[in-house]
Amino acid sequence: MQLKNIFKEGAITASFIADSIAKHATKTEIGGHNIFLGQVRADQIDEKLVIAIEYTSHVDMALEKMHEIREAIFAKFPLTCMHIHHSLGIVKAGEICLFVFTSSKHRKAAIDACSECVERIKAELPIWGKEIFEGEGYQWKENN
Amino acid sequence: MKIEISFFGQLTDKTGCNSILMDNPGTITEFRNLVIKQYPNLSNAKFTIALNNKIALDNEVIPKNAKLALMPPFSGG
Numbered sequence: 001m002q003l004k005n006i007f008k009e010g011a012i013t014a015s016f017i018a019d020s021i022a023k024h025a026t027k028t029e030i031g032g033h034n035i036f037l038g039q040v041r042a043d044q045i046d047e048k049l050v051i052a053i054e055y056t057s058h059v060d061m062a063l064e065k066m067h068e069i070r071e072a073i074f075a076k077f078p079l080t081c082m083h084i085h086h087s088l089g090i091v092k093a094g095e096i097c098l099f100v101f102t103s104s105k106h107r108k109a110a111i112d113a114c115s116e117c118v119e120r121i122k123a124e125l126p127i128w129g130k131e132i133f134e135g136e137g138y139q140w141k142e143n144n
Numbered sequence: 145m146k147i148e149i150s151f152f153g154q155l156t157d158k159t160g161c162n163s164i165l166m167d168n169p170g171t172i173t174e175f176r177n178l179v180i181k182q183y184p185n186l187s188n189a190k191f192t193i194a195l196n197n198k199i200a201l202d203n204e205v206i207p208k209n210a211k212l213a214l215m216p217p218f219s220g221g
Contacts, residue, residue, distance in 0.1 A: 038221045055220070058152055058213050061197040086220060098221045118221065126194070126213075127220025128153030140154040141219040 003063040004070075006084045011095035012037075020083060020101060030080050032107035034114040038098030040091050048133040052092045053141060058126035059088075069120045077113040079104050084117065086127065145208055149179065153216040158185035168210070172200045175212065191216050 017037070024030060043050045070082065080103045087097040098121070102114040122143050129141035146165040156162055169175045172193055180186050193200045194213040206212070 056152065057220070058150070058194065058197075058215060061194055061213065064197050122221040123218065125220050126152065126215050126218055128216065129219045130153075140216070142217065143219045143221065 003067050006066055006086050007088045008085050009089050011091045012085050012099045030103045031105050032110045033103045034110040036100040036114050036118045037096050040093045040097055042093035050131045051134045052090050052132045054090050054130040055088050056128050062125045073113050077109040079113050147210045150213045155214050155216050159183045168206050172204045173202045
């Protein structure tokens with residue numbers, strides 16, 4: 001079975017996102033899109049500023065899990081399509097590290113599926129973020 | 145036959161490496177005890193164990209050529 005690769009080295013660019021939107025122009029049965037973009041935040045932690053997050057993953061496991069989540073979401077919501085991209089490696093503060101894009105005939109399915117997908121990605125995919133401080137040092141990110 | 149163990153996230157700070165080879169200890173519980181004995185820093189770390197890309201149960205038997213992974217809480221997105 002060929003699993004879809006969701007990972008991309010480095011930040012997800014605005015032009016990549018724009019191209020992804022443009023590709024849907026031919027799918028005229030779609031009536032609503034929903035997009036979630038995760039952006040690296042320049043948190044201040046004990047006087048130290050986060051300048052980037054370095055992402056690593058247990059890639060094989062993450063792709064298997066993502067496949068399972070994708071199947072479950074398609075079974076639950078009447079979606080036309082869903083695209084997911086997550087960064088690996090360094091993503092600087094202000095750059096995009098997660099792009100979830102759902103489309104459906106009517107808006108509600110796209111919105112609800114997107115939201116559920118983002119929550120499941122954060123909770124269930126074996127991905128870790130290392131928050132790199134300005135100057136030197138780091139701390140491991142925690143999701144809440 | 146050795147089994148392959150990978151460490152992820154903050155656990156690599158505690159082990160000082162990303163992966164090791166180990167003799168198959170039998171079950172996940174035995175493996176957990178053994179790996180903590182080898183890396184005492186892991187004793188206060190929070191982690192789950194994956195066996196061949198699936199979250200493993202404590203009483204699960206580790207098959208031949210297994211790939212195990214020690215994973216701290218996830219923090220993607």
